[in-house]
Amino acid sequence: MYKIVRAEELTTNIYFMEVEAPRVAKKCEPGQFVIVRMDADGERIPLTICDYNRDKGTITIVFQIVGGSTLKMADLKAGDAFHDFVGPLGCASELVETPIDELKQKKILFVAGGVGTAPVYPQVKWLKEHGVDADVIVGSKTKDLLILEKEMEAVAGNLYVTTDDGSYGRSGMVTTTIQSLVDEGKQYDVCIAIGPMIMMKFVCKLTKELNIPTIVSLNPIMVDGTGMCGACRVTVGGQVKFACVDGPEFDGHAVDFDEAMKRQQLYKTEEGR
Ligand code: NAD
Numbered sequence: 101m102y103k104i105v106r107a108e109e110l111t112t113n114i115y116f117m118e119v120e121a122p123r124v125a126k127k128c129e130p131g132q133f134v135i136v137r138m139d140a141d142g143e144r145i146p147l148t149i150c151d152y153n154r155d156k157g158t159i160t161i162v163f164q165i166v167g168g169s170t171l172k173m174a175d176l177k178a179g180d181a182f183h184d185f186v187g188p189l190g191c192a193s194e195l196v197e198t199p200i201d202e203l204k205q206k207k208i209l210f211v212a213g214g215v216g217t218a219p220v221y222p223q224v225k226w227l228k229e230h231g232v233d234a235d236v237i238v239g240s241k242t243k244d245l246l247i248l249e250k251e252m253e254a255v256a257g258n259l260y261v262t263t264d265d266g267s268y269g270r271s272g273m274v275t276t277t278i279q280s281l282v283d284e285g286k287q288y289d290v291c292i293a294i295g296p297m298i299m300m301k302f303v304c305k306l307t308k309e310l311n312i313p314t315i316v317s318l319n320p321i322m323v324d325g326t327g328m329c330g331a332c333r334v335t336v337g338g339q340v341k342f343a344c345v346d347g348p349e350f351d352g353h354a355v356d357f358d359e360a361m362k363r364q365q366l367y368k369t370e371e372g373r
């Protein structure tokens with residue numbers, strides 16, 4: 101069993117949990133994910149790792165209520181435990197495989213949308229710990245839905261918060277801020293965009309025009325996270341890939357988002373039923 105040492109609601113329907121999982125914490129890298137199950141018959145839920153503490157042996161996950169299982173999971177409190185907590189799964193972020201000297205030469209832009217802020221955080225933190233400052237855009241629908249702002253502020257080189265309704269920070273979607281930063285003279289060598297599929301699609305459309313290579317994380321289309329269900333099949337550069345095994349990160353400019361989003365909708369309908 102994997103004990104929950106801290107549990108809190110970050111904002112409406114978005115929850116934070118720190119879980120004792122020493123073997124996962126020892127090995128995991130930014131970009132990887134875990135699969136949790138609440139009981140032996142429970143649904144497998146893939147979640148990107150938000151943070152890890154190798155000394156304490158804990159992993160932090162952040163999740164949003166999207167169905168019956170996550171609704172049940174939101175009821176868990178500190179002291180409760182997960183039946184399974186499997187990981188680290190998937191490939192580590194390309195950044196952690198890149199030589200530090202090379203990273204220090206690069207101008208890196210992260211674009212985090214909504215709950216996607218959670219998986220962006222460990223990457224920015226990792227870079228900061230290795231002496232690399234990155235620019236980070238965090239987008240949320242409205243001020244009340246913004247998460248991890250203080251945590252991100254502590255590790256980002258520059259943090260740009262934007263809300264769709266203009267209730268806090270800049271106004272508009274993340275793509276508006278990307279365009280503004282470029283118009284202000286900022287230049288980027290690479291962009292890492294993590295958030296809802298529609299956001300990643302439109303960030304990629306823009307960064308293609310701006311000629312900024314872009315990496316996306318296709319965690320949202322995963323279902324069982326083990327390479328067996330086929331739900332996360334995606335075409336990348338004309339080749340068939342599985343997000344949970346070959347990813348979750350891919351070259352965003354090569355991803356067929358429309359196909360991936362159609363498959364995601366199909367699963368949502370089945371889950372709804
Ligand atoms: P949201 O709908 O509130 O969107 C977050 C931000 O994305 C918005 O504030 C906006 O700036 C941007 N955005 C949305 N639509 C856009 C568009 N058409 N063009 C440009 N920018 C756009 O996000 P949410 O409700 O927090 O997101 C939940 C989704 O995030 C779920 O579908 C979940 O699967 C996904 N998610 C993804 C990952 C990942 O690894 N990619 C991790 C966690 C959650």
Ligand code: FES
Binds near residue numbers: 321323326329332342
């Ligand atoms: Fe099922 Fe990848 S999530 S095959």
